[in-house]
Amino acid sequence: METSNGAGLVPEKPRGAEFPRSERTRVRRLPQRASYDRDAVYGVLDAGLVAHVGYLRGGEPVVLPFAYARVGDEIVLHGSTRAGLLEAMADGQRICLSVTHLDGLVLARSAFHHSVNYRSATVFGRARVLESEEEKDRALAAFTEKIVPGRWDEVRPPTPKELRATTVVALAIEEAVAKARSGGPLDDAEDLELPVWAGVIPLALVPGEPVADPALPPGIPATETIELVREARRRAAPIAEAV
Numbered sequence: 544m545e546t547s548n549g550a551g552l553v554p555e556k557p558r559g560a561e562f563p564r565s566e567r568t569r570v571r572r573l574p575q576r577a578s579y580d581r582d583a584v585y586g587v588l589d590a591g592l593v594a595h596v597g598y599l600r601g602g603e604p605v606v607l608p609f610a611y612a613r614v615g616d617e618i619v620l621h622g623s624t625r626a627g628l629l630e631a632m633a634d635g636q637r638i639c640l641s642v643t644h645l646d647g648l649v650l651a652r653s654a655f656h657h658s659v660n661y662r663s664a665t666v667f668g669r670a671r672v673l674e675s676e677e678e679k680d681r682a683l684a685a686f687t688e689k690i691v692p693g694r695w696d697e698v699r700p701p702t703p704k705e706l707r708a709t710t711v712v713a714l715a716i717e718e719a720v721a722k723a724r725s726g727g728p729l730d731d732a733e734d735l736e737l738p739v740w741a742g743v744i745p746l747a748l749v750p751g752e753p754v755a756d757p758a759l760p761p762g763i764p765a766t767e768t769i770e771l772v773r774e775a776r777r778r779a780a781p782i783a784e785a786v
Contacts, residue, residue: 567667568720576722583721587664588613591642592690596620598631598638611640612682612689617713618666619682632670632712640666640714648744651728652737660725660743668717672710676703679711693768 561579562568570577578584588594597606612619618640620632632638647660673679680701687695701709728741750773753765 562716562719564720565718568665568718570720570722573722576724578721578723579719580721581719584664584666584716584719585613587644587662587721587723588618588642588666590644590662594618594620594640594642596638596640598636600631610686610690612686613716614682614685614713616716618716619686619711619713620670621683621686621709621711630710632672632714635669637667637669638714640668644748645746646725647746649724649728650741650744652730652734652739652741656728656730656734658724658728662721662723664719664721666714666716666719668715670712670714672712676706679706679709682711682713683709691768691772693766693771697766697768 560581562581562584564579568579592610593608594611595606596609597604599605609620609622641663643661643663645659645661649658649660651657673682683701683706684695687698727743730741753769753773755763755765
């Protein structure tokens, strides 16, 4: 059964289904770490804040970072009407988008087996430009809510002039794959007795104390939504235990 989504974009397919496998998404190096499961891919995307988006500009490859939000089976990106990437997406060019979370540094007994623990997702698809003010407004609301849930209702919404100055595109998630590593080092058996410390140094993106804008009038406290998002991101921070 298809489910609706907050921005009124493409309906989300049933959870648990797999993305189609292709030469673009086939993982050749350590394929056992790959997953084409929709839940696994969306879990990586939903936990991230920044995606790197690749496209061709004048025949040359370009990769740029973008804040984003997933809405159903599309990823919402926005920027100035003069943004080159968004113009390329508007022309129907196939786009590659990737998100990576670095969860730990894996220190082995040998230099060869040093690694990192991570979660990543790579998406391929084509985008469409959202034309109507209503659709752009819903997409930007979803984007704002991705950053801080509840924030959209606290702030002034975009004006018609601001909407006209903003290009909003929805990238269809046509093909996607997730890949992850967890756990400790995978040393060779003959190296296990070496007198060298081995294990994992956990890494996490942790929110700090809010810093008020110097222009903020006295007596305006941080709202409950800000405290809630800080607490949620603390809970979401992965802990990779040393092995």
